Amino acid sequence: MPVTIKDIANYAGVSVGTTSKVLNNRGNVREDLRFRVQAVIEKLNYRPSALARGMKIKRTNTIGLIIPKIMNTFYVKVIELVEKEVHDRNYTLILGNSDEDLEREVNCLRTFSDMRVDGLILASAGRTQEGRIQEEISAYRALDIPIVLIVRNLSNTDLDTIELENREGAYQATRYLIENGHRRIGMISSSIQTSAGTERIEGYMKALEEFQIPSDRELVHMGGLTLDSGYIITGKLLSLPNPPSAIFVGTNFQLLGTLRSLKERDIKIPEDISLICFDDTEWSSFADPPLTVIEPYSEDLCKLAAELLFDRIDGMYSAEGRHRVIPTRLVVRKSVNRIA
Amino acid sequence: MPVTIKDIANYAGVSVGTTSKVLNNRGNVREDLRFRVQAVIEKLNYRPSALARGMKIKRTNTIGLIIPKIMNTFYVKVIELVEKEVHDRNYTLILGNSDEDLEREVNCLRTFSDMRVDGLILASAGRTQEGRIQEEISAYRALDIPIVLIVRNLSNTDLDTIELENREGAYQATRYLIENGHRRIGMISSSIQTSAGTERIEGYMKALEEFQIPSDRELVHMGGLTLDSGYIITGKLLSLPNPPSAIFVGTNFQLLGTLRSLKERDIKIPEDISLICFDDTEWSSFADPPLTVIEPYSEDLCKLAAELLFDRIDGMYSAEGRHRVIPTRLVVRKSVNRIA
DNA sequence: TCAATTTTATGAAACGATTCATTATAAATT
DNA sequence: AATTTATAATGAATCGTTTCATAAAATTGA
Numbered sequence: 020m021p022v023t024i025k026d027i028a029n030y031a032g033v034s035v036g037t038t039s040k041v042l043n044n045r046g047n048v049r050e051d052l053r054f055r056v057q058a059v060i061e062k063l064n065y066r067p068s069a070l071a072r073g074m075k076i077k078r079t080n081t082i083g084l085i086i087p088k089i090m091n092t093f094y095v096k097v098i099e100l101v102e103k104e105v106h107d108r109n110y111t112l113i114l115g116n117s118d119e120d121l122e123r124e125v126n127c128l129r130t131f132s133d134m135r136v137d138g139l140i141l142a143s144a145g146r147t148q149e150g151r152i153q154e155e156i157s158a159y160r161a162l163d164i165p166i167v168l169i170v171r172n173l174s175n176t177d178l179d180t181i182e183l184e185n186r187e188g189a190y191q192a193t194r195y196l197i198e199n200g201h202r203r204i205g206m207i208s209s210s211i212q213t214s215a216g217t218e219r220i221e222g223y224m225k226a227l228e229e230f231q232i233p234s235d236r237e238l239v240h241m242g243g244l245t246l247d248s249g250y251i252i253t254g255k256l257l258s259l260p261n262p263p264s265a266i267f268v269g270t271n272f273q274l275l276g277t278l279r280s281l282k283e284r285d286i287k288i289p290e291d292i293s294l295i296c297f298d299d300t301e302w303s304s305f306a307d308p309p310l311t312v313i314e315p316y317s318e319d320l321c322k323l324a325a326e327l328l329f330d331r332i333d334g335m336y337s338a339e340g341r342h343r344v345i346p347t348r349l350v351v352r353k354s355v356n357r358i359a
Numbered sequence: 360m361p362v363t364i365k366d367i368a369n370y371a372g373v374s375v376g377t378t379s380k381v382l383n384n385r386g387n388v389r390e391d392l393r394f395r396v397q398a399v400i401e402k403l404n405y406r407p408s409a410l411a412r413g414m415k416i417k418r419t420n421t422i423g424l425i426i427p428k429i430m431n432t433f434y435v436k437v438i439e440l441v442e443k444e445v446h447d448r449n450y451t452l453i454l455g456n457s458d459e460d461l462e463r464e465v466n467c468l469r470t471f472s473d474m475r476v477d478g479l480i481l482a483s484a485g486r487t488q489e490g491r492i493q494e495e496i497s498a499y500r501a502l503d504i505p506i507v508l509i510v511r512n513l514s515n516t517d518l519d520t521i522e523l524e525n526r527e528g529a530y531q532a533t534r535y536l537i538e539n540g541h542r543r544i545g546m547i548s549s550s551i552q553t554s555a556g557t558e559r560i561e562g563y564m565k566a567l568e569e570f571q572i573p574s575d576r577e578l579v580h581m582g583g584l585t586l587d588s589g590y591i592i593t594g595k596l597l598s599l600p601n602p603p604s605a606i607f608v609g610t611n612f613q614l615l616g617t618l619r620s621l622k623e624r625d626i627k628i629p630e631d632i633s634l635i636c637f638d639d640t641e642w643s644s645f646a647d648p649p650l651t652v653i654e655p656y657s658e659d660l661c662k663l664a665a666e667l668l669f670d671r672i673d674g675m676y677s678a679e680g681r682h683r684v685i686p687t688r689l690v691v692r693k694s695v696n697r698i699a
Numbered sequence: 700t701c702a703a704t705t706t707t708a709t710g711a712a713a714c715g716a717t718t719c720a721t722t723a724t725a726a727a728t729t
Numbered sequence: 730a731a732t733t734t735a736t737a738a739t740g741a742a743t744c745g746t747t748t749c750a751t752a753a754a755a756t757t758g759a
Contacts, residue, residue: 021501036711049707
């Protein structure tokens with residue numbers, strides 16, 4: 020029997036209407052009454068129910084964020100940055116982690132729509148069974164809840180979408196390796212990630228073509244977004260009769276596997292092999308050696324996501340889906356060697 | 360004008376009461392009606408409002424989790440593990456990140472109580488101005504929302520509390536160093552963290568005493584939970600006339616600073632200095648060399664937190680606060696050298 | 700002082716679900 | 730066939746807010 024607005028009203032000897040005005044700092048309430056009501060609120064430790072309130076005003080001041088893997092440092096950064104944006108606008112962030120699992124993602128989507136979040140930022144777990152996700156997206160449309168897709172796009176052209184400059188980033192990485200004399204460059208990419216995996220391979224290919232380096236299919240591999248996948252693929256690359264002098268790892272999760280594989284074989288970076296990775300992580304600068312990486316501008320990503328979303332929430336924009344691309348930059352550290 | 364239960368009822372030609380029964384799979388509704396209602400639900404993409412529902416049944420099936428820093432890998436693990444526990448019980452996790460800021464923590468606490476979470480797991484940002492937090496905690500009591508305090512206790516003996524075995528863990532670490540021949544051991548600890556900082560120092564002292572090694576105040580430092588603090592303190596330790604042969608770093612955030620400082624001075628681990636750290640992190644096994652650490656059993660921590668919390672939510676327990684301690688274990692890798 | 704005007708306070712309706720007492724229908728028993 | 734019993738469906742009350750039309754009180758102007 021928690022205390023309600025009625026209790027406050029009774030206790031302070033005013034009507035609930037007046038109490039509500041005090042709560043919301045809406046005008047037209049006598050100073051002494053306002054004061055009295057506020058005192059009672061303090062005294063009884065009253066907290067207005069966001070449920071009742073949200074139901075009446077049809078806004079909950081909450082934003083949902085669904086990410087595919089919380090153990091991935093990239094998404095941790097996304098969480099932090101999005102939270103900041105959301106918080107600055109006086110909204111509360113509700114987080115969902117699908118752990119790369121479609122069922123769990125659908126589950127999050129349902130829960131969030133049930134909770135009537137005012138908007139959703141979604142980094143989807145995949146497109147394999149897009150149907151399920153699309154169904155949920157329809158529900159959001161029916162409820163008039165705007166969605167911004169980030170990082171992993173769903174080929175929904177009607178939704179606001181922000182992706183990373185995967186092709187260009189991979190091109191930068193590969194080009195940098197080539198410019199440092201590398202000709203045989205291993206590429207480890209991902210298959211789960213909606214389009215990012217293939218886009219990164221495309222960028223890699225583009226650089227090779229540009230420098231007229233024949234591409235060797237044995238050097239290009241796709242795998243799951245896991246440490247193991249990185250480990251296994253690296254092993255394959257290293258045991259090639261003519262192994263690569265450099266490896267471009269497409270994701271930070273696979274990178275861990277690559278590092279493990281190299282360490283086990285006592286292969287030194289960059290002396291024995293050069294390494295470059297997509298995604299910056301907190302510790303890539305602490306690794307030994309510090310890693311040269313392609314870093315996406317996560318901050319811009321999150322800021323933009325919030326802008327697009329709140330534009331819609333605030334009714335500033337309601338036309339067709341906007342599509343934005345976030346650039347990446349090459350951060351040169353010490354994991355790439357210049358070779359003959 | 361999203362579709363409501365009334366719309367479903369009208370459309371299906373039944374009463375809202377019946378519709379509600381269908382929604383909740385409660386008995387006593389004819390097969391054909393149930394089917395008809397379900398069809399309409401599908402067709403109209405109906406999602407029952409958790410707000411209205413929660414308001415009526417006084418349960419929201421949500422659990423709040425507040426952590427002090429999401430960039431800290433330890434807490435990322437906590438998030439993941441707690442989420443799993445919560446999810447398994449058919450609840451939704453709502454995450455708050457106080458970023459070690461008391462105001463933001465208070466803010467999270469308010470928001471969560473407003474939302475009427477069914478329970479709260481709190482790793483508090485500090486005790487400096489405990490008053491503010493205590494006020495909020497009173498509100499939770501008034502609302503009958505159970506709280507479990509983890510990692511950072513607030514000297515609230517009436518709340519369920521789970522802490523890490525800080526003293527014993529630090530003792531293990533120090534003892535291990537001593538057994539490897541180290542006599543001058545630097546200690547970097549934290550001051551912000553409620554009691555953990557001093558407890559870890561106590562464990563360090565205990566080990567020194569046990570081996571009758573005189574403690575040198577110059578070797579023991581407390582600092583903020585930041586990279587910079589680790590960096591600065593390490594610098595101080597290294598420029599001592601008689602620098603330590605080993606350093607015990609109390610937190611993984613400070614560790615990054617220590618690593619940076621060592622790298623800058625080209626001091627090799629473990630050849631030139633031995634290192635051991637409290638907190639395991641995903642990458643400590645990938646560092647060069649892999650780091651010997653004191654690892655808290657985070658899994659047990661989170662499982663237990665969920666158990667204590669749901670015990671109360673389910674009304675299985677309602678007596679005085681329970682206090683549990685989670686053990687730590689020494690994970691030997693390669694950052695400690697045996698010296699003469 | 701009184702009417703006109705402005706300011707402030709009130710209470711009922713609404714939001715969208717659940718619940719429960721009641722009524723309607725179907726099944727079972729004699 | 731009539732009565733009892735079991736099963737289904739209904740609709741009004743309720744949860745805790747906000748809002749708004751209305752009423753009461755205070756203020757103003759003559």
